[in-house]
Amino acid sequence: MSTVARFQIDHVRFLDPQGEALGPLPDFAHDPARLIPMYRAMYLTRSFDAKAIALQRTGKLGTFASALGQEAIGVGVASAMRPEDALFPSYREHAAQLVRGVRIEESLRYWGGDERGSDFAEARHDFPNCVPIGTQVCHAAGAAYAFRLRGEARAAVCFLGDGGSSKGDFYEGLNFAAVWKAPLLIVLSNNQWAISVPRSTQSATATLAQKAIAAGVEGVQVDGNDLVAVHHVAREALAKARAGGGPTLIEAVTYRLGDHTTADDASRYRDPAVVQEQWSFEPLTRLRNHLVKLGAWGPEKEEALARECAETVNAAVEAYLSTPPPTTAAMFEHLFATLPAALAAQRDEALRFAPRTAGGQPGGDHG
Amino acid sequence: MAEINLVEAVNLALAHELARDEAVVLLGEDIGANGGVFRATAGLQQRFGAGRVVDTPLAETAIVGTAIGMAAMGLRPVAEIQFSGFLYPAIDHLVNHAARLRNRTRGRLACPLVVRTPCGGGIHAPEHHSESPEAMLAHTPGLRVVMPSSPARAYGLLLAAIRDPDPVMFLEPTRMYRLFRQEVADDGEALPLDVCFTLRGGTDLTLVSWGAMLHETQAAADALAAEGISAEVIDVATLKPLDLPTILESVTRTGRCVIVHEAARTAGLGAEIAASLAEEGLYSLLAPVQRVTGYDTVMPLSRLEYQYLPSVERIVAAARKTLEAS
Numbered sequence: 001m002s003t004v005a006r007f008q009i010d011h012v013r014f015l016d017p018q019g020e021a022l023g024p025l026p027d028f029a030h031d032p033a034r035l036i037p038m039y040r041a042m043y044l045t046r047s048f049d050a051k052a053i054a055l056q057r058t059g060k061l062g063t064f065a066s067a068l069g070q071e072a073i074g075v076g077v078a079s080a081m082r083p084e085d086a087l088f089p090s091y092r093e094h095a096a097q098l099v100r101g102v103r104i105e106e107s108l109r110y111w112g113g114d115e116r117g118s119d120f121a122e123a124r125h126d127f128p129n130c131v132p133i134g135t136q137v138c139h140a141a142g143a144a145y146a147f148r149l150r151g152e153a154r155a156a157v158c159f160l161g162d163g164g165s166s167k168g169d170f171y172e173g174l175n176f177a178a179v180w181k182a183p184l185l186i187v188l189s190n191n192q193w194a195i196s197v198p199r200s201t202q203s204a205t206a207t208l209a210q211k212a213i214a215a216g217v218e219g220v221q222v223d224g225n226d227l228v229a230v231h232h233v234a235r236e237a238l239a240k241a242r243a244g245g246g247p248t249l250i251e252a253v254t255y256r257l258g259d260h261t262t263a264d265d266a267s268r269y270r271d272p273a274v275v276q277e278q279w280s281f282e283p284l285t286r287l288r289n290h291l292v293k294l295g296a297w298g299p300e301k302e303e304a305l306a307r308e309c310a311e312t313v314n315a316a317v318e319a320y321l322s323t324p325p326p327t328t329a330a331m332f333e334h335l336f337a338t339l340p341a342a343l344a345a346q347r348d349e350a351l352r353f354a355p356r357t358a359g360g361q362p363g364g365d366h367g
Numbered sequence: 368m369a370e371i372n373l374v375e376a377v378n379l380a381l382a383h384e385l386a387r388d389e390a391v392v393l394l395g396e397d398i399g400a401n402g403g404v405f406r407a408t409a410g411l412q413q414r415f416g417a418g419r420v421v422d423t424p425l426a427e428t429a430i431v432g433t434a435i436g437m438a439a440m441g442l443r444p445v446a447e448i449q450f451s452g453f454l455y456p457a458i459d460h461l462v463n464h465a466a467r468l469r470n471r472t473r474g475r476l477a478c479p480l481v482v483r484t485p486c487g488g489g490i491h492a493p494e495h496h497s498e499s500p501e502a503m504l505a506h507t508p509g510l511r512v513v514m515p516s517s518p519a520r521a522y523g524l525l526l527a528a529i530r531d532p533d534p535v536m537f538l539e540p541t542r543m544y545r546l547f548r549q550e551v552a553d554d555g556e557a558l559p560l561d562v563c564f565t566l567r568g569g570t571d572l573t574l575v576s577w578g579a580m581l582h583e584t585q586a587a588a589d590a591l592a593a594e595g596i597s598a599e600v601i602d603v604a605t606l607k608p609l610d611l612p613t614i615l616e617s618v619t620r621t622g623r624c625v626i627v628h629e630a631a632r633t634a635g636l637g638a639e640i641a642a643s644l645a646e647e648g649l650y651s652l653l654a655p656v657q658r659v660t661g662y663d664t665v666m667p668l669s670r671l672e673y674q675y676l677p678s679v680e681r682i683v684a685a686a687r688k689t690l691e692a693s
Contacts, residue, residue, distance in 0.1 A: 086440065119473035125440065128471050132463045138432025139464065145433060146440040149392070149418050156436070168456075172429035179424055334474045335509055337532040340561050342608035 007213045009206075012233050013223035017281045019289025029228045032296035038079050038227055039287050039297075040305060042071040045095040046284065047309040048104050049258075051317060052111065056262040060321065064111045065092045069225070069257030072283035073189050074159070075099055076230030077250075080238050081157055087126040088140040088158035090133075092189070096159065100126055104316035105323070114326055115334075134164035137173030137186060144182035144247070155183040155241040163194025165208050171215070174249065178215045183241035185234065186212075186249045189224060191256035196269040212249035224252030225283040228290070257282065328354040368552050374544040376518035376551050377407045377483070380525035381445065383555055385415045388443060391529060394421040395430055395447030395483075404449055405485060405544055431457035431482060435464050438480040438534075445529060448484040451538065452495035457482075458503075465534040466509030480534045481525075486514070487579050487629050489542035489676055491669040497541075498666065499630035501577075504536045505607035505639075511535040512606040513560060516581040518549040520604060523558030530557060540579035561605045563613040569599030572623035572689055575614055575640060577603040580627045580677060587627075587682035598686065606636055614640060615648050622653035623689035627677055632660040654692030657685040 014025050021029075028034040049068055055061035067074065074095025078087065087093075087100050094107050101122030110117025110129060118128035130136035140158035147154040164170055165188055177184040188208050192199045205211065212219030220237075222229045230252055237248035255278040259266045266275075291297035332339055332347040339347065371379065384391045393408060399422035402409030412420035423430050427448055434444040448454045461482070468478045488497030505512045513528055513535055515521035521539070528535035566581070567588060576584040581602055588598040599617050603609070618624045624644060626637040637658040644656055659677045667675050 088436075115471055116473055118471055119475045124475060127439070127476070132459060135432060135460060135464060138429045138460065139436035139439070141429070142433030142436025142438075142444075143440040144436075146437045146442045149442070168426075169428055169432060169459075172424075172426040173432060175424055175426070176429045176433050330473075334470045334472075336469070336511075337474075337477065340608035342561070342611065 007210065009209045009219055009221055011221045011223070012229045013226050014228040014232065015226045015286050015290055017225070017286055019286045019293065021290075025228060026232045028231065029290070030294070032291065032294055035287065035291060036296065038075050038231065039284070039291060041075045041079070041099050042095065042227065042284050042287065043305055044309045044312060045071045045075065045098055047313045048094065048098070048107070048316075051313045052108065053262060055108070055317065061108065061111050062113050063261050063263045065261045066258035067092050067095050069278070069282050070189055070191055070254045071095045072227040072230050072287070073187065073224045073252040073254060076227045077157060077159075077185070077187050077234040080231055080234040081155070084152075085155045085157060085238070086140070086143050087123065088136040088143070088156060089127065089129055090136065090159050090161060090164065091129040091131050092161070093159045097123070097126070102126070104313060105319040108316065108320035109323060112320065114323070115330070116323075116326065134160050134167030134169040136160065137170050138176070140186070141173040141177040141180070141182055141184055144177055144184040145180050148180065148182050153242045155185060155238050157185045157187065157238075159187045159189060161194060162188065162190040162192065162199050162202050162208060163197065164188070165211055166202055171211070174212065174215045174217060174247065177247040178217045181244065181246040184247040185237045185241060186247065187234070188249060188251045189254060190251050191254050193256045193260065193266075193270070195260040195264060196266075207251060209249060209251035217247050217249055219249040219251065221251045221253060224254035225281050225286060227283055227287045255281065368550045370548040371518050371551050372545045372548050373515065373518045373521045373539070374405050374407050376522040377525060377539060378409060378411070379551065379553050380522045380529075381408060382411060382414070383553060384526065384529045385411060385419060387555065390441060391443045391445065392419045392421060392437065393445045393447065394423050394434060396423060396425055396449050398422060398447050403447065405541070407483070407539070408447070427453050427456040428460065431460040431465070434480050434482070435460055435468065435478055438478045439468060439476045443479050443529060445481040445483060448482060450492075450496045450498070451484040451486040451500050452498040454482075454484055454500060461504070461510065461534070461536070462507050466507050469533065470509060477532055478534050479532050481528045481537050482534070483537045483539060485541040485544070486538040487540045487542055488666055488672045489579065491672070492541070494668060497672065499628070499661065501538055501606050502630055502635045505636060509534070510607065511560065512538065513604065514538040514540065514578040514606060515604065516540065516543060516578055516602050518551050520558060520564065520602070522551050523556060524560065524604065526555065527557035527560045531560060535560075538578065542579040543582065546582060561608050561610060563610040564602040564604050565613065565617070566600040566602050567598075569597040569621065571597045571621060572625065572686055573599045573601060573614070573617040573621045574625050574627060574682070574686070575601045575603060576627040577606060578629065580629050583677060583679050584627045584682060586679045587686065590679060590683050591686055596686070596690065609639065609643070611643050611647065615644065618644055618648050619651040622651055624652070625657045625659060625682065625685045625689060627659045627682055629661050629676055631663045632658060633663050635660055654689040657689055659685045
């Protein structure tokens with residue numbers, strides 16, 4: 001008997017939960033000009049998150065999926081992307097989307113029940129939120145193939161969760177991208193929970209990163225609450241992808257501090273004491289402590305940032321709430337490039353009954 | 368101008384579009400060196416390279432899923448699913464993504480994708496190789512469903528499907544791949560989508576069908592003609608969206624209609640056409656609309672497949688029933 005393959009999975013962490021450097025840091029981690037915009041994006045994500053939940057609780061937004069506790073992953077990865085790259089998010093990656101230029105009012109429109117929320121003014125080629133779990137891995141692999149075929153130095157970046165890593169789409173997309181040596185980065189935000197199903201029930205593997213090994217892809221695990229670590233591995237993976245080195249799978253280990261969505265009550269299936277304990281690992285405090293140690297941050301800057309983010313979010317909420325309702329005809333406008341004749345009669349029927357039904361309320365009346 | 372069969376017409380159309388538009392790429396299982404199990408892509412990888420005629424790993428979900436990503440990023444992918452019985456793993460991507468990407472993003476992203484797949488029975492194929500999934504696909508808002516019934520229409524409709532800015536399911540009837548030859552000019556002229564083709568004029572009744580069943584339907588029209596009965600024959604061709612005006616105009620003239628399809632009866636497209644005729648043309652009908660379809664059974668293995676497939680005799684019998692009604 002002989003060994004024909006063996007593998008190891010590295011875990012990357014630069015800052016401990018208190019923000020202390022565990023060893024030498026990458027260059028960017030010494031540079032406040034690089035770190036502060038990422039801290040700001042994380043802070044803005046959390047401000048938006050809290051406001052979105054408040055809007056849902058007061059009937060002004062539909063079901064919303066919070067990213068609380070996972071801000072470093074989206075921000076760290078998206079900050080390593082170039083504008084011409086393409087993002088393929090799940091439905092919990094508004095941290096990445098905000099960095100990409102998706103506007104808060106657009107995100108609110110989406111969660112408020114309006115397709116116009118996915119017609120991003122910037123990030124024009126980024127995919128919209130993906131609700132069918134894990135399917136976006138295949139789309140991202142195909143996009144990466146298109147970039148490679150045309151010889152473009154672009155990369156596709158997709159996000160999914162620990163639950164998504166159980167889907168066939170994940171394995172199939174990973175496998176295709178590997179065979180194609182396609183410029184793809186798959187970020188697996190392992191927040192330990194797929195609604196009520198814990199990580200231990202999701203997979204018997206020691207890590208989710210090692211799922212890459214079977215496809216011949218480099219897999220790395222990173223502390224998903226350490227912005228420095230996430231940004232560092234994402235930069236390396238994207239540089240490799242653009243240089244023709246093929247795909248990378250990053251498992252970013254984090255914890256879902258909120259409910260699955262506003263329609264969920266996580267206290268039904270997990271111990272609040274464990275959640276409380278996880279707050280000591282959350283990513284904003286960690287990066288803030290590091291910035292303080294660099295001499296680049298203090299209470300005044302924190303207060304100013306809090307004010308600025310609140311103003312930004314409030315202005316976005318105003319823009320969202322004052323958005324004119326969608327027209328009834330909108331259902332038909334973008335079904336095809338040109339509405340087939342067979343559908344014109346159905347559109348006309350809808351318009352005849354429109355006065356009663358046009359627009360609806362922002363957010364609707366669902367839970 | 369060469370006489371070619373339907374599968375050669377598919378090959379000709381694919382080659383034409385690969386040469387015309389560098390955004391066109393083909394992907395699927397065994398489509399490269401092997402040229403596809405039916406030879407629909409024979410010679411294309413040699414001619415256009417492995418980057419544009421892509422042998423994929425064996426995974427239908429990802430064939431369609433990756434094609435969606437390619438389409439949204441500016442390519443014109445033509446994905447082949449080797450048999451339509453293996454299309455089902457890709458339904459999630461077709462229904463949840465391909466069919467609605469344009470709508471979900473208010474036109475910001477689109478999905479100019481063609482999925483080609485052989486369909487139907489009658490070639491003594493193994494299990495799961497003789498499916499007729501058109502109604503399932505046609506029920507999905509945002510998908511076009513097209514099925515050719517001759518080499519010329521295969522060529523012209525496939526050109527149109529590839530050039531269309533939205534997803535098209537292109538179902539190729541395997542029984543017709545090599546059934547007959549026809550002169551087809553490689554002139555790059557597309558046929559229109561979303562319209563029916565009237566294959567022969569008639570005055571006594573209208574026979575409506577698509578795909579391989581047009582072979583039996585035409586034979587039934589011949590048999591009826593021998594009895595002095597004049598049957599109009601319509602090839603629906605684009606099954607969704609449906610060109611009801613052409614069918615309605617014909618039935619308004621003839622007053623009688625028989626719809627023939629190979630797929631199972633319940634919730635089949637025959638039901639949609641019959642219901643539409645009832646809504647729009649009831650007062651022109653001289654007899655109840657008849658359907659001649661596959662049964663609501665599992666498609667049998669080869670020993671019984673011709674007991675399942677609608678026969679000329681069944682079509683003629685249904686036609687007589689409409690003629691005897693009044």
